[in-house]
Amino acid sequence: xxxxxxxxxxxxxxxxxxxxxxxxxxxxxxxxxxxxxxxxxxxxxxxxxxxxxxxxxxxxxxxxxxxxxxxxxxxxxxxxxxxxxxxxxxxxxxxxxxxxxxxxxxxxxxxxxxxxxxxxxxxxxxxxxxxxxxxxxxxxxxxxxxxxxxxxxxxxxxxxxxxxxxxxxxxxxxxxxxxxxxxxxxxxxxxxxxxxxxxxxxxxxxxxxxxxxxxxxxxxxxxxxxxxxxxxxxxxxxxxxxxxxxxxxxxxxxxxxxxxxxxxxxxxxxxxxxxxxxxxxxxxxxxxxxxxxxxxxxxxxxxxxxxxxxxxxxxxxxxxxx
Numbered sequence: 672x673x674x675x676x677x678x679x680x681x682x683x684x685x686x687x688x689x690x691x692x693x694x695x696x697x698x699x700x701x702x703x704x705x706x707x708x709x710x711x712x713x714x715x716x717x718x719x720x721x722x723x724x725x726x727x728x729x730x731x732x733x734x735x736x737x738x739x740x741x742x743x744x745x746x747x748x749x750x751x752x753x754x755x756x757x758x759x760x761x762x763x764x765x766x767x768x769x770x771x772x773x774x775x776x777x778x779x780x781x782x783x784x785x786x787x788x789x790x791x792x793x794x795x796x797x798x799x800x801x802x803x804x805x806x807x808x809x810x811x812x813x814x815x816x817x818x819x820x821x822x823x824x825x826x827x828x829x830x831x832x833x834x835x836x837x838x839x840x841x842x843x844x845x846x847x848x849x850x851x852x853x854x855x856x857x858x859x860x861x862x863x864x865x866x867x868x869x870x871x872x873x874x875x876x877x878x879x880x881x882x883x884x885x886x887x888x889x890x891x892x893x894x895x896x897x898x899x900x901x902x903x904x905x906x907x908x909x910x911x912x913x914x915x916x917x918x919x920x921x922x923x924x925x926x927x928x929x930x931x932x933x934x935x936x937x938x939x940x941x942x943x944x945x946x947x948x949x950x951x952x953x954x955x956x957x958x959x960x961x962x963x964x965x966x967x968x969x970x971x972x973x974x975x976x977x978x979x980x981x982x983x984x985x986x987x988x989x990x991x992x993x
Contacts, residue, residue: 686839688882691879692880696876701875728798747797749794751790777907781908783921784907784908786910792897796893798833803838804853804854804888805884806904808846808848814913816846817910819882820881824879828872830890836869842885905922
């Protein structure tokens with residue numbers, strides 16, 4: 672097991688958009704994670720952060736949305752989100768190797784958070800066909816795109832049970848649509864010919880490194896055993912949800928640096944504060960001018976009334992003299 676990528680490995684990853692990292696779990700760690708994942712699916716272990724999505728075996732578009740209730744004790748969940756709350760999972764996703772990878776993506780200075788640590792499961796003789804897609808875009812409701820995902824096999828992943836399939840190098844295309852997710856038919860025809868497909872078959876305990884913009888898919892499981900995997904998406908910890916404004920759980924670094932905005936945002940915030948203070952001063956000055964003008968107007972009206980009274984008195988006195 673490695674703790675850091677070599678420069679050759681990093682170059683290969685940058686070129687291909689994926690990298691086989693080899694084993695990251697020993698036999699005992701693998702067995703413990705397998706048991707824990709099954710215990711969570713069966714309801715024996717629970718965390719408030721968990722979101723469950725049942726595998727219906729139908730079309731991808733017909734899948735139910737993940738929710739906190741689940742469908743009871745079953746090993747047929749397609750997805751379990753929120754696994755970063757589990758100590759075993761947390762230990763795995765916090766390995767020095769993954770810190771090194773995140774530092775290369777986001778910089779040594781950056782604290783790193785987890786968008787989601789989740790089980791990706793294709794139950795025996797089931798599973799949902801996952802079409803060509805990219806992991807990013809507006810559909811994720813984040814203020815910036817995460818760039819990197821690790822995918823650890825908890826069972827052997829093969830072409831027969833729905834291993835990850837990729838089109839090498841397509842991460843360099845960027846997002847084919849700002850909406851993200853499923854790739855449009857015309858882009859599939861252009862960028863995903865059958866001859867370009869790489870089938871990422873790996874053994875249990877081994878890990879894949881995937882760029883989020885890499886076009887990938889997976890088929891159903893045609894075997895009698897499940898195909899489980901632990902997937903973790905890492906991002907700059909300053910990332911916030913555009914729905915709630917919340918940050919995400921920190922896995923590397925600290926919250927103080929994570930909550931510090933970009934320098935230009937700090938500048939804009941300070942400038943906005945200064946403008947608000949200036950606007951407040953201007954408003955107060957304008958109100959004082961208005962009050963002064965009102966007093967002047969009242970004095971003018973009073974003077975005008977006094978002049979009229981004097982004029983009336985003068986007319987009365989002239990009348991009395993005659």
